Structure formats: C-alpha cells, structure tokens
Amino acid sequence: MHVAFGDQPAYLRVADDLRKKIVAGELPPHARLPSQARIREEYGVSDTVALEAxxxxxxxxxxxxxxxSGTYVRAQPVPRRVVRGGFHTAGETTPFRQEQADDRITGTWxxxxxxxxxxxxxxxxxxxxVGERVMRTRYVFRSLGEVVMLSTSWEPLALTGRTPVILPEEGPLxxxxxxDRMAALDLVVDNVAEEVGARPGRAEEVLALGGVPGHWVMVTSRTYFAGGRPVETADVVVLAERYRIAYRLPVK
Structure with a gap:
C-alpha cells in the first residue's frame, strides 16, 4: 500500500516520513534504511525520488x-557544552582553559x-x-583522549616578534x-570580542574532529584587545551536532 502525502515535492515527503520513523525509533540506530527498490515500492515513487530522499x-x-553494504541510521550524539566566559586572573590560564571555561572538564592540546x-x-x-607577517598557531584540543575542538590563532609579529613570547607554546611563558603572554609585553588585555557562526566543515577539519563528510561546524571567531589594539585573533571550531556553545557572562 502506497503512503499518501500532501503538496510537498515527492522526495521531501518521502524524506520527512523516513525522518519521523528514525526519530520515533521505528528505524533505530544502526538499522539499515529501506533499499531504493523498497522505498520506490512503498511510497509509489521513482528511483530518482527515492535516491534524492x-x-x-x-x-x-x-x-x-x-x-x-547500504545506508544505515546513525546514532545521534548527545550534545556537550563548550563553555565560553571571561578571562579570570586567578587559577589556570592554559590555552585549553582559555577555550573551555567549564572547570569540570580537563584536557590537553x-x-x-x-x-x-x-x-x-x-x-x-x-x-x-594585508601582507604583514603574523604568527599562526594551530591547536588540537583533546578531552579524555577525544578531539573536542580545533583552533587557529594569529598574532601580529610587529607586536611579538623578537620577544620571548613570539611562540605561544615555547619560551618562558x-x-x-x-x-599572560601579552602582560609580559606590558600590554593589558581588557576586552574580548566573539562571533559565533556555522558553515560546512572542511574535509581536514571534519576528519580531525571525528565526523563524516558533509558535517557542519560551529566557528567562534575571537579577538583579544589591549587598550583597543587587537593582539590576537582566533577561530575555534567544533562539530555542530556534538556541541553547544554556552556563555557565562558577568552582570555589572
């Protein structure tokens, strides 16, 4: 018996019905999706429509x-939080803590x-x-052995060049x-600006984060300022389906 639908394009109607079955558990994680021939027969559609669905x-x-082997239902991860917050002068100020402000989560990079x-x-x-020299640093952050986020930062060498803090991960700091590193140059970081957006993940990003091609990522673009002067900017990347960006902001 064919399934009856409304006025949506046929491939979207088929996809919507299959989606409902996945969400309801009728097609549980790791179950094989009905074959193209089965979809064609059950929904009364063409091979093209079945493929597009x-x-x-x-x-x-x-x-x-x-x-x-075929097409299978994916197990959906329970999203975890990447907590963002203001800089604290006391306690740990490592790059991991700079990107993940939840003290319950520890990690390496x-x-x-x-x-x-x-x-x-x-x-x-x-x-x-444009064309001025910068120091680019790429980070891979892990928690419990799992890659949780990627970050790329840029610092102007006109500021840090020929100083002990030219390399973020080498030297006395x-x-x-x-x-802390900018404080060594007598620069007081007093402001941070962030923008959060989403885009399709690049192949190398998705692979490093344990995703599959086509996954979207969330990107937090962050810039640190000292007296209105940008001293570092960075992009922090996580898989959109696995994480939520959570902010803790002081009320003044």
Missing part, C-alpha cells in the same frame, strides 16, 4: 552510507606555530596591513595563554 537524510546527518603573511580577513581582524 536518501540524500536529504544523509545531508541532515541522520543516515550514513557504508561502502558495499597539541600546537604547531608558523610564520605567514596576513590575508585580507586576518589583517582586518588584527588591524594591520609557554602554554600560559594570550593574556
């Missing part, structure tokens, strides 16, 4: 294809720094000329965070 569910992250010339976007964020 499956593509919708894959784009939404509800199902995944397994080479030579790897970092790699390299000099490069600032492109238009980074130059604008740092208030410098290695791993202490941007606030």
């Amino acid at each position: 499956r593509k919708v569910l894959m784009a939404e992250g509800l199902v995944e294809g397994r080479s030579g 790897d970092a790699d720094s390299e000099q490069e010339r600032a492109g238009r976007e980074i130059a604008g964020r740092l208030g410098i000329e 290695a791993g202490r965070g941007v606030v």
Whole structure:
C-alpha cells in the first residue's frame, strides 16, 4: 500500500516520513534504511525520488552510507557544552582553559606555530596591513583522549616578534595563554570580542574532529584587545551536532 502525502515535492515527503520513523525509533540506530527498490515500492515513487530522499537524510546527518553494504541510521550524539566566559586572573590560564571555561572538564592540546603573511580577513581582524607577517598557531584540543575542538590563532609579529613570547607554546611563558603572554609585553588585555557562526566543515577539519563528510561546524571567531589594539585573533571550531556553545557572562 502506497503512503499518501500532501503538496510537498515527492522526495521531501518521502524524506520527512523516513525522518519521523528514525526519530520515533521505528528505524533505530544502526538499522539499515529501506533499499531504493523498497522505498520506490512503498511510497509509489521513482528511483530518482527515492535516491534524492536518501540524500536529504544523509545531508541532515541522520543516515550514513557504508561502502558495499547500504545506508544505515546513525546514532545521534548527545550534545556537550563548550563553555565560553571571561578571562579570570586567578587559577589556570592554559590555552585549553582559555577555550573551555567549564572547570569540570580537563584536557590537553597539541600546537604547531608558523610564520605567514596576513590575508585580507586576518589583517582586518588584527588591524594591520594585508601582507604583514603574523604568527599562526594551530591547536588540537583533546578531552579524555577525544578531539573536542580545533583552533587557529594569529598574532601580529610587529607586536611579538623578537620577544620571548613570539611562540605561544615555547619560551618562558609557554602554554600560559594570550593574556599572560601579552602582560609580559606590558600590554593589558581588557576586552574580548566573539562571533559565533556555522558553515560546512572542511574535509581536514571534519576528519580531525571525528565526523563524516558533509558535517557542519560551529566557528567562534575571537579577538583579544589591549587598550583597543587587537593582539590576537582566533577561530575555534567544533562539530555542530556534538556541541553547544554556552556563555557565562558577568552582570555589572
């Protein structure tokens, strides 16, 4: 018996009905999605419509294809929080704590720094000329052995060059965070601006974060200021389906 639908395009109607079955548990995690032939027969649609419906569910992250096996329902992760908050002068000020303000969560990080010339976007964020040299540092943050976030930061070498803090993860203040490092240059970080957005994840990002191609990521773009001067800007990246950005802001 064919399933009757309303006025939506056929492939969206099929996708919507299959989505409801997944959400309701009729198609539980790791269950095989009905084959293209089965969808065609059950819903009275063409092979093209059946294929497009499956593509919708894959784009939404509800199902995944397994080479030579078929399409299966994905187990949906329970989102965890990445807590954002103001800088605290007391206690731990490591890069991990700088990005994750929830004291109940501990973690480690790897970092790699390299000099490069600032492109238009980074130059604008740092208030410098396009082509000026910056120190780019890429971070991989882990908690309980799992990669939880990626971050790339940029600092103007006109500010940190030829100083003991030129490399964020080397020297006398290695791993202490941007606030402490800038204090060594007599710069007081007094303001932080953040913007949060979402976009399709780049292949290398999704792979590093344990996702699958097509997953979206949330990006927190953050800039530290000292007396109105940008001293560091960074992009913090997490998988959108696994994390929620939570803010703790003081009331003054």
